[in-house]
Amino acid sequence: MAGTVVFDLDGTLADTAADLIGSANEVLARRGLEGLDPVADAAIAFSGGRAMLREGYGRAPSDMLIPPDAEEVDFPLLLDAYDAAIAVHTRLYPGVEAALTRLAGDGHTLTVCTNKPEALAHKLLLELGVRDAFSVLIGADSLTVRKPDPVAYHATVERAGGTVAQSFMLGDTITDVRTAAAAGVRVALVSFGPEGTEIARLKPDAMLDHYDDLPELARGWLG
Structure with a gap:
């Protein structure tokens, strides 16, 4: 499922x-x-x-x-x-595009919930060539609230036609952990951000060491 x-x-x-x-x-x-x-x-x-x-x-x-x-x-x-100068040095992390393709092929709906202003998030994803992979984008100013308020998470999933119970968060900071906790969903954190594996101190439900591993994680959590 x-x-x-x-x-x-x-x-x-x-x-x-x-x-x-x-x-x-x-x-x-x-x-x-x-x-x-x-x-x-x-x-x-x-x-x-x-x-x-x-x-x-x-x-x-x-x-x-x-x-x-x-x-x-x-x-x-x-x-x-x-x-x-939004994408002069910015790069997708290794394996992102392939993982998005595999996730979509498994039938999953892909969304973004960020505290970056919506217009800037939209522009950046366009510049990086992956905007079309995401059916919904919620930014810091899309609603009257933002992460870690669960309303932002709920709106992201519901606008995509999904259910919160059949969803999870992928992030890299305490804000994402708090968002998932408030929304009552699982969270995985990437280990290749600035804190590296030290981010495991936040005790997420899973750590993601490479995007190659994300489709399998999604299968285990979402079916």
């Missing part, structure tokens, strides 16, 4: 850290701030644009005043910078 696979995007389907950090660094540089490191700070990138800005502000010299409205002013600028 086929079901619905709900994917996170950043850090799960694609390594987007370099382009995310590049957009943050462009904005931070306007304030004379040192930027983040695309490798060492990758985990911060996957926590979102605001998290990157806050980290940058926090590294400011002690004698530099950061205005109280800096984040609200800079966040839209970060989104604009990211929109202009």
Whole structure:
């Protein structure tokens, strides 16, 4: 019996850290701030644009005043910078395209539930050539709530014509674990994100070491 696979995007389907950090660094540089490191700070990138800005502000010299409205002013600028260079360094993780094809061939419905703004998520998936693989895309601004609120997960599955009971989440952060727990579904985390196998500390229902293994995992959980 086929079901619905709900994917996170950043850090799960694609390594987007370099382009995310590049957009943050462009904005931070306007304030004379040192930027983040695309490798060492990758985990911060996957926590979102605001998290990157806050980290940058926090590294400011002690004698530099950061205005109280800096984040609200800079966040839209970060989104604009990211929109202009969304897939310069970003790449799908190895095996993604083949896994999506196999999952669809097994009858599963594929969806994305991300905290990236919907328009940017749509654009990125188009740039990466896999947008058509997903029947539904829910972004941070698609609803009045976002992950880890279970409403976002439920809406993703239901708009795809599936049932929550016959679905699972694939992600890479604590947000995805909390989303799955709130929705009452199983979650698998990828082990090839910035934390590597250390992400197992979050105690997901399964760890995914390579996309080659995802179709078999889906068969075991969804039939």
